[in-house]
Amino acid sequence: MSVATLTGSCPECETDLTTPPLVQGETIACPECLLTLRVEEIQEGRLSLQAVEVQLRDWGQ
Numbered sequence: 611m612s613v614a615t616l617t618g619s620c621p622e623c624e625t626d627l628t629t630p631p632l633v634q635g636e637t638i639a640c641p642e643c644l645l646t647l648r649v650e651e652i653q654e655g656r657l658s659l660q661a662v663e664v665q666l667r668d669w670g671q
């Protein structure tokens with residue numbers, strides 16, 4: 611298998627998540643509670659996820 615997956619759990623609803631490879635700072639949506647989660651850290655295939663407030667018009671980057 612050439613495609614690795616990452617695992618983590620939603621800090622809000624504790625759903626187990628399996629994701630395609632992500633990079634730090636990337637955001638995903640929890641399929642269960644639909645919260646936006648940001649990848650804080652990736653360690654040995656485990657994601658540390660942090661819920662983020664979705665900001666409208668975030669053009670700051």
Ligand SMILES: [Zn+2]
Pocket residue numbers: 620621622623624625640641642643644645
């Ligand atoms: Zn969730």
